Amino acid sequence: MPDLFAGPGGIDLAARQLGIHLTGIERDANAVATRRAAGLPTIHGNVRLHDSRQTSIEDVITAGPPCQTFSIGGTGKGRAVLDLLVATVKTAGADSHVTIPESLDDRTALVLEPLRWILEAAQDRRPYRAVVLEQVPAVLPIWQAYAEVLETLGYNAACGVLHSEEYGVPQTRRRAVLVARLDGPVALPAPTHRRYERGVPQSAGDPSLLSWVSMADALPERGPFTVVSNYGTGGDPKNRGRRASTVPAFTVTGKISRFRLLDPDGHELPRFTHAEAGVLQGFPADYPWSGRDISQQIGNAAPVQLATALLRAATA
Structure with a gap:
């Protein structure tokens, strides 16, 4: 099962804990070194150049495309072309083929790669049973367009912006996520922990939820x-x-x-x-942690507890 743009292994580690077998595809040699040191199945390669049809029959696809052109601290190129990206997703759904507009820079265009894999699997009559995608909040309109396409393929899909501390992550991190499945209804995972609010004591809030983690x-x-x-x-x-x-x-x-x-x-x-x-x-x-640029590897990773909640929502 492919994990695209797998990084050092946040989603893969969550999957391993749940008994789900993922193979990460990652271009960065440093992240690959960490993954291999952790014993995570890994293909060192470029997702964009990888032939999805070379993979065996799969069950789940996950992806966390690079966020640099969409994040607040990044270049802003992705945020500037959200309408074009949404239109491209919808056109791809109608055509069953992803055509990358020439005006898109290569890094921004990577947000379309999971859709290519999903459409090619459907064309080959080996559709993924479940889909899990995560990115920075600015990408939510693209995931919403993905959800529309997935529903035409027979999936149930849900997307939104989640707060990582509501799943036990000891940091405040908001992520735009999508979960989809073919074999039943799906919903975003319910919070297990309270949301952090500045000035509100850790003990305050919904008693049915755990306290956020400091x-x-x-x-x-x-x-x-x-x-x-x-x-x-x-x-x-x-x-x-x-x-x-x-x-x-x-x-x-x-x-x-x-x-x-x-x-x-x-x-x-x-x-x-x-x-x-x-x-x-x-x-x-x-x-x-192995290789160089370890701080960057860590910053690029999906939080493990949030990834666990998403995988459970898509596959349980």
Whole structure:
């Protein structure tokens, strides 16, 4: 079962825990090194150049296409052409073929690759039983267009924007997701944890849900600290956000190594290790991060707990 743009293995690790067998396709040699160190089945290659018909009969397809042209901190090229991308998805659904507009840059166009795989599988009469897709919130209109196409192919589909801390991830990270299945109804996974709201105590909220997970909960050996983010608030990069260890982390990105940590007296502490940054993405503390650009690998990964919830919703 293919996991496209598999990164270091967030979705694959969740799948392994659920007994679902995925083979990740990943272009970046560093992420491939981590995956192989973790024992995850991996094809080192470019999804765009990979022939989907070379794969065996599959059951589930998952994908988290690169987000750099869609994210707030990225180039903005993807956000600028959302209408074109939505129109391309709908045309592909009608034609059963994805034609990439020449005006799209290569990285932005990768968001269309999962649809190519889905359509080719349907044409070959070996459709995937389930589909799981995740990306930054700006991509939601594209996933909504995907859902329309999937429904014409006989799928039930659901999409929306989820808050990662509502699934036990110790950070506030919003993701646009799609889940679809052929063999029954489907819905977005129900939250298992409360949503983080600034100033609201961890013990407050719906008693039927678990408390959100703080950085202190995830990294108890650290003791109390304050994170000074590399992000600016209010659009001002000089106004760095701060969070105490008693709340979830800021969204983990490839720049997490720039987060400053301060003790209660304001003294500098060692910055997050790779293992600690991985824990904030839901990976085990002993995950075998390998290769170079490990901070970027971690920032690109899908949070494991959120991936688990999505896979359960699509396959249970």
